[in-house]
Amino acid sequence: MTDPVFGPAPQQATDDLELVQLLTPEGERVDHPVFGREFSADQVRGFYRDMTLVRRLDIEATALQRHGELGLWPQSLGQEGAQIGAGRALSPQDFGFPTYREHGIAWCRGVDPVRLLALFRGVDQGGWDPFEHNFGIYSIVIGSHTLHATGYAMGVQRDGAVGTGDATRDTAVVAFFGDGATSQGDVNEAFVFAASYNAPVVFFCQNNQWAISEPSERQSRIPLYRRAQGFGFPGVRVDGNDVLATYAVMQAALQRARDGQGPTLIEAYTYRMGAHTTTDDPTRYRLSDDVEQWKLKDPISRVEAHLRSNGFADDDFFGEVAAEADALGERMRRECHALPDPAPRDIFAMVHAEQTAELAAQQAVFDAHVASFEEVAR
Amino acid sequence: MTDPVFGPAPQQATDDLELVQLLTPEGERVDHPVFGREFSADQVRGFYRDMTLVRRLDIEATALQRHGELGLWPQSLGQEGAQIGAGRALSPQDFGFPTYREHGIAWCRGVDPVRLLALFRGVDQGGWDPFEHNFGIYSIVIGSHTLHATGYAMGVQRDGAVGTGDATRDTAVVAFFGDGATSQGDVNEAFVFAASYNAPVVFFCQNNQWAISEPSERQSRIPLYRRAQGFGFPGVRVDGNDVLATYAVMQAALQRARDGQGPTLIEAYTYRMGAHTTTDDPTRYRLSDDVEQWKLKDPISRVEAHLRSNGFADDDFFGEVAAEADALGERMRRECHALPDPAPRDIFAMVHAEQTAELAAQQAVFDAHVASFEEVAR
Amino acid sequence: MTTMTLAKALNSGLRRAMEDDEKVLVMGEDVGTLGGVFRITDGLLKDFGDDRVIDTPLAESGIVGTAVGLALRGYRPVVEIQFDGFVYPAYDQIVSQVARFHFRTQGKVRMPMVIRIPFGGGIGAVEHHSESPEAQFVHTPGLKVVTCSNPADAYAMIQQAIRADDPVIFLEPKRLYHSTKGEVDESATPPPLWQSRVVQAGTDATLVAYGPTVSTCLDAAAVAADEGRSLEVIDPRTLSPLDLSPVFDSVRRTGRLVVVHEAHLTLGMGAEIAARVTEECFHSLEAPVLRVTGYDTPYPSARIEEFYVPDLDRVLDAVDRTFGF
Amino acid sequence: MTTMTLAKALNSGLRRAMEDDEKVLVMGEDVGTLGGVFRITDGLLKDFGDDRVIDTPLAESGIVGTAVGLALRGYRPVVEIQFDGFVYPAYDQIVSQVARFHFRTQGKVRMPMVIRIPFGGGIGAVEHHSESPEAQFVHTPGLKVVTCSNPADAYAMIQQAIRADDPVIFLEPKRLYHSTKGEVDESATPPPLWQSRVVQAGTDATLVAYGPTVSTCLDAAAVAADEGRSLEVIDPRTLSPLDLSPVFDSVRRTGRLVVVHEAHLTLGMGAEIAARVTEECFHSLEAPVLRVTGYDTPYPSARIEEFYVPDLDRVLDAVDRTFGF
């Protein structure tokens, strides 16, 4: 319906005319006028390996949760294309700020999967060193970290690490978030700040169609990538189940940031194949038919089909990756069990960089209390 | 500069190609393909009268502040066109949610100017009955009320008061805010909710170029009206110093809301001719040259020129309005002085609808304390 | 008389309130189709429709802010915040708007809104899912703050909160949702919402606890009884306003008081209760009011939360200490 | 030694901190060209440039949230919140992010950030411009909270806060900005930031006050002295962590304590101080700790704020009452 006064009504969120794609669900390479590019067989095999290992990581963690080893696990199943495509486009000096489902990005940043388990086992609250991986710890309060990414990018600008032309120096920052997050004030404020300062930040939104039980149409009635237009920077929708397209689009956006051209919003159009987390029951709110439809668009199968039909990989290769996945799974099980519980008394020392007398006193009381029980026990 | 990958760079905030105008600064009527319409001489004289009285109201309040009668006053000087244009387009059943500078809207909603003084004299915190005027009290926390407007509009939907075709029933809701406010998370969340529920709300942004000392370019690098595109509803920029154009655009947006077509963002492009408030010193951050330029676009002079050159009004008319303004000023001075201070003990009873024992006890202690001094004084 | 979980009692109470008054709306994230992540709103969408059971965009300030607007339009919104730790994005709307409309307009505007917040720890969750934010709301004039500790109270209090013409922060002890069952008499006349309850009478020392720590204190009282010490347990139920007269009465008899909550020690409810009880019962106190609380650290990782949440031992230990003065 | 206003002392302290460490940034609304609505950042933009003095978009969550990112990148942001009442949109970022990065990462991440907030009433302002939000921050583990009451402290404490590796909420008593002058010795070595100060020694009763109420208490002490009563006045300066040992010492001598602040009574600092002092000095107390505070109502309209803000009479009255027990 077209409004006679204010012009055409905005298009619906289901419209996906502008979806960038380089590899069809059937595994056929297609071109794109802007983002089309070549990939070496090596690179594509690498993507396949990454995605397969990350899927195994996810399946393994899900199983560990079922066996009571983890309190909770947010599955990345189905989103491997978006995550590996994005993650592999990052340079070492780039910095990523994830939400809680970015296991594929964490993988690309060299975070040991066991560290991810630690968080969901309740052994710590995010145990890797962000500066070691240039990758923030998982963030739970939806949207809050998009501002951190923007601020970090403002710091990058102040360090003179944009637009120098030095590929090892120019730095992009990425905020990873979901379709649900786009409704949060913080995310929109991040857009405001990023645009105002032309900060080198890429907003990478995995639109997996759901925010727990709510479809992405509840958050926006137009395609999410268009949100960026309202803030004065470009937005683009890419097939998030297409690792090649995601890589290409992400690469371009990162380069734009590093070159000092400012922020970009990428909407990676994908699907959460699993439950929201292991405590969720998606049968309450979505049709299994939808899930079946999306299975046909699986990010890994299409790469496998592509590799096979072009003779880029043989059974040996697939066998090796499968074995590697088994080994990863086995190691995760083993090391998950072995993760040590934290020492309760340490929480008092973790609050501040400079310990306070107050907390030291609380720690002493705590110690005495614990000791009194040990005494009783003896 | 055009980005080879992501397309043309967004236009700058200074671009005003799309400014809707029906009356030039010189007072000439021009047409507009979409918003062009006729106005009766009566209507235009009415606008003139409104604007003149509101300007006097503002000047008088500013003077009262200078004389120590008010703690503070936020001037609406220069924004009368935007406010009267918008305010007069409202139907009685429509509901407006103002910020703190909407004296012209308050005027149109029948709020006695003395009630505005009460707030800034510190006699109350917003003393009119919102339901009597269908006009909320002034709101100080920037942007917070845009959500109230959206929620109210959701209530209107639930009452079945949209799209019935009954002009006395169908109801639009308006959130009034400034250019600075557009950066607040709340305002963007209001856009999200309004779009998601297609709520009958008009977002009326007076871009007066400044948020205290910060130019509107700090908030957005593209014209603010385009923000709406990113959320999937129309935005339009109107010459806010053109009361006719503002009326026409507002009227259309309100009708759209009442018809059930959902939200609209209007950016009324205007200028804050005075200081941010009486405690502000704008010479610290802006050039008097700019102010001089904007004087040429004064919303009242252009209507006067138009009325005179078309013979729609004579000296008698202008004399009458001037006399009315004098009388208003005189009444404001008189009644401001006479505004009674609130009774301190009443604050305890104002906190809740259902009084608590706790606060009743605090009130009793307060009374006793006051009484003990009265005793001493006696 | 039906036996039900605390979750079910809340669900039934909400349903009843919606039946009684068509202006009552339920809104929040996932409250519709899913029935809420804890299923407290289960079935309501089906029976009351999406005009009254509103799945909202993912934005807490937006939820509370639009609820303010709905209240201004004459509705009585019941807002669900998914977890305690996610109430903070709505904090500004709550403390500067919800809490103040009545005051600011000298009573011309009422704000009948309930903000339901599952709170407290002990469910093995990740960060931001085990917070106890009550003190922040109790410190804010204009809000009423209540918390239930059993199914019967849950059923009655949610309805009373919805009927109240003032905004009510309704804290639900989430670890009891499905683990606690109790009798609910749907036809009983409940006590006033703002009234404390002496949950168990006793003579030697007084315990004050609310929400999830009430059962801990009852357990402590049972153990103490075995050891020959009689503890009185009082549940204030409403945290703001505080009805402390039963506590004053009790302390005048026992001379000893321990306050137990999960929220942090510093400026937790225990501080206020200690200050008031000391002021009121100065000459009756045999010992200072002691507090058993969460520590002044963020809520820790799940594997060690048991060391953080007040437990039987810490409560009994504190009772012992009150006898040492 | 120079005589300057509190505003000027803060301005000089900020300038000094920026000179000392080029990682120090100042950011907020109107802090650049305008120099802040209170002129605390006056002249800094001119001298340090807009990479270090950043006028931000009008969004408090955005300001604090980007400051977190800047801190992660190695900067030391000093954020200005324009008025106390506008800190709440940033509350989530402060309590769930700023306060927790260190804890959450087991110390791998530090968050050296200062959030400056002009606070308190008495300036005849409209709503949201006279709040005293300290309790909300003191209740939040991971934050340090300080407040200055005179120019010398202001000058030193702002520098110390900026040098601290933990996030500091820095509360500035806005009504003293331009009204209070004092000597500032720019070469003096200040006491540690986290240390209370006995502002005036006394023997009969103890007053604890911070920020804007310190001068009220000094006035009260002067009047009391005329009446033959010697009051000790202690300014904790830092509200979290609380250094109460001088208060304990004092109360052990005087047996009487009155805490004075503008924030609301319920769960204001007075509650915590009362609870701790009673616990620590139980047998020394001749009377319960009394509190002179803002009431449990929103801050009222300007014309009657003088009835709300603790004044000399209410302080003296409370002191009298401690002698009545």
Ligand SMILES: Cc1ncc(C[n+]2csc(CCOP(=O)(O)OP(=O)(O)O)c2C)c(N)n1
């Ligand atoms: C501020 C906040 N509110 C609510 C939640 C609870 N919650 C956790 S995940 C989630 C949905 C997120 O959806 P989306 O952003 O699409 O990410 P996805 O889970 O699909 O990856 C919600 C509501 C939260 N973590 N933070």
Ligand SMILES: Cc1ncc(C[n+]2csc(CCOP(=O)(O)OP(=O)(O)O)c2C)c(N)n1
């Ligand atoms: C949340 C919040 N932050 C800061 C302020 C302080 N403040 C008052 S007005 C103002 C500028 C508002 O600018 P704009 O929205 O353009 O409205 P204008 O004053 O120009 O009408 C600021 C920062 C406030 N009132 N609320």
Ligand SMILES: [Mg+2]
């Ligand atoms: Mg999602």
Ligand SMILES: [Mg+2]
């Ligand atoms: Mg403005």
